[in-house]
Amino acid sequence: MREFSYTITDEIGIHARPAGTIAKKAKEFASTITITKDGKTAELKKLMAVMALGIKQGDTATVTANGEDEEIAIWAIEKLFQAEL
């Protein structure tokens, strides 16, 4: 299992467009990738579930990857977070 924590800097938090881009990316991997904030978890490839977490600017979320390609998955997702959020 691999994971990273990230504090959102985007003004409107995890909104539709970046959530969609990230979901798309998450679907490329075999690993199960999840995002957790305040004890609530959603699968990263599920756009609406991620949005429903209501993660705002300043919130810190943890992303976890579990599976055969977790190493590369977590690396790619973290880069995307930095670029989009």
Added chain:
Amino acid sequence: MEQYTGKSIFNAIAIGPIYFYQKAQATVVRKHVDDIEAEKTRFASAKDAALKELQILYDKAIAEVGESGAGIIEVHMMMMEDDDYLDSIGNIISNQEVNAEYAVATTGDNFAKMFAAMEDEYMQSKASDVLDISERLIQALSGTETEMKMEQPVILATQDLAPSETVQLDKSKLLAFITEYGSTNSHTAILARNMGIPALIGIGLTSKDHGKMAIIDGANGILILEPTMEVLRDYQEKKAKEEQQKHLLQEMKGKTTLTRDGKEICLYANIGNVGDVAGVLANDAGGIGLFRSEFLYLEARDYPTEEEQFRTYKTVAENMAGKKVIIRTLDIGADKQADYFKLKKEENPAMGLRAIRICLSRPEIFKTQLRAILRASMFGTIAIMFPMITSVWEIKKIKEILAEVKAELSEAKIPYKDVEIGVMIETPAAVMISDLLAKEVDFFSIGTNDLTQYTLAIDRQNQNLEMFYDAHHEALLRMIEMTVNNGHRENIWVGICGELAADQELTERFIRMGVDELSVSPAYVLPLRKLIGEIETNG
């Protein structure tokens, strides 16, 4: 003639007939299905068709409104392929043995409710997106079409426009739109802005209004139905002017103001309120040459606090993003009165206790304003100018007070920048000693309104004096020239911020005198930029 008010999305005028569009209420009926697999296949192909439609819309939106507008459609495509959303639809079909339309409608409602219940306003607005994609899927399933067919340019009125509907619209036939629901931050509003179409939100028209002649006045958020000929003609004129301005804008926007022989002139705008900044930016002024700070005092019931003032100055500085903002300190007295100042009634208020005279007699008020301005200086490029100066000692005293304020700020470890300071030249006395004043400040700004009245000894409000009043009086023009020359001798810049600055008959003369800056109402910026481009500085 009927009049309605709504929230305006885009400040423009539109004139044309109303086209009322009633959404085809795709009534979804719950039906039992036997062949669940066939129903699922039917849904899958409808989903593919809907996605294809969205792809077409996406390409269209990219071409019409660019990537930012098209992003909405992209999000719709992603939502439509969301696992949870699709799983829910699939589950309802198989568990309840029902038709796909019903499964989509139920799922759409559930997801929309979830978003609508969220705290965040942005997330709440996603509810309408979920409903929009669900409706699209239902249409794809049932084959209903809700295309709008407009034969002539119209003002489209409807309850609400989904973003995808907005993109589908034939823009060449669309003058404006009116919706009953929606917010100024909705996708529709954003698209409207991107497309430059006026729109009013919060006005519920009905099919009875279909075909009625209408006017939308975006600047005032007004809809006029069946206007009288007089009103119509009035708006047609305004619209023509607006078009002219738009052309000019396209031609002149983003260019520096240069004379024909290449001298750069600072062309700034005057504002009297924070709301005016939008006009400054829209008309592409190079900065704010006169920020009349008195509205802060006149609109208040008591002295505005440092914090209130700071926020206002900061907002303006930030919105101008580094362009110069010249704040004129408190200029009340004479015709501008605020009760709480408790100024004594004067025989001759134009020559009474006003402007800098109040500030120097009540330094505590002045210091509050200076502190607020200096604190705001961290957020942009701010300069300060002082009104109604007649003597050198006044500016020396002002500089002393300013130094005290700076020392206090430094001591409290509150950051500020060193700002340019200038005086307004609006009394004959200031003109005559402009050589001395120039040694004390960084710039002059000539306030022609007061300078005219004090030079000619004419009250401009007094209609009996019309035959004596000459806005282009040679005495006044010589005063301006003298000020420019004295300023330049001390290497400071000289601008004009009164009404005369926008007087196109004088522009050439001002430029040849060597005036460095003109500050005018936002609407005059572009016409002047064009005119200045035709002037040779030493022709």
